[in-house]
Ligand code: HPA
């Protein structure tokens with residue numbers, strides 16, 4: 050099964066580029082930028098990655114991002130992730146970035162987006178990996194800051210396909226961002242939002258009702274509301290699920306209790322993603338393997354996660370058809 054999963058062509062739809070900062074690169078960038086880290090060794094860093102909920106992770110994650118200063122830093126971060134994609138046979142990836150994490154520290158929007166974009170362009174040429182970029186608003190910040198960010202993004206519309214919403218779910222409802230999402234979709238951006246990660250199932254309904262989103266990030270708490278699960282299945286509303294993240298942040302006690310396979314079998318369009326792999330202990334193959342080790346599944350069911358991701362992606366229909374054909378052939382021959 051490991052070989053089948055490793056070589057299966059995969060599509061990632063929920064990946065925070067800041068969450069791919071491995072301790073080794075964190076130290077390298079800190080040295081390059083004369084920044085003192087509160088850690089002495091790689092082990093020290095990994096020891097700090099003992100989270101008990103979403104907020105305890107976010108505190109460390111924002112601290113790590115402080116080493117990212119120059120366009121080259123953002124390029125190096127993104128390129129390192131793309132090499133992991135190549136290793137895991139991820140053929141298409143839709144990447145989140147958090148502009149406010151950087152603009153709040155005095156780094157310009159242009160520096161961030163250009164560094165990431167240049168790595169993504171190089172990956173099309175040199176690695177054969179395609180991608181899209183999704184700009185997330187931080188929900189713990191206010192509406193005005195989100196509007197400022199939206200305005201900064203307008204001259205980079207050619208590089209950004211969608212807006213998203215991440216950071217602390219509890220206490221920061223979708224309603225806080227209804228107007229900024231309306232403005233963003235009017236500008237032609239597609240929209241997604243984190244909801245129902247550790248917050249209630251009603252947050253998923255609210256995000257769908259208020260934000261004009263075409264998929265939900267996480268959304269695993271939908272299982273608390275059976276009628277919502279039925280609606281999600283009927284509408285084929287995609288959920289970008291992140292199994293290892295959910296265990297690390299204690300959304301589920303263990304992988305055996307994770308609901309992703311049950312949702313798959315109810316025809317919900319669930320996908321497997323890595324979220325913040327440097328912090329949660331695994332990239333795409335690791336996430337697929339963790340689910341497969343805890344739940345007995347056929348190869349066709351495992352491949353269905355990729356069929357769902359192709360269906361849920363923001364690529365043109367012709368390209369979706371091409372990827373579907375490649376995956377069908379892979380499943381038939383393996
Ligand atoms: N949830 C909310 N905010 C985030 C996450 C997440 O899983 N990862 C990075 N920012």
Ligand code: ZN
Pocket residue numbers: 063065215243266324
């Ligand atoms: Zn996320």
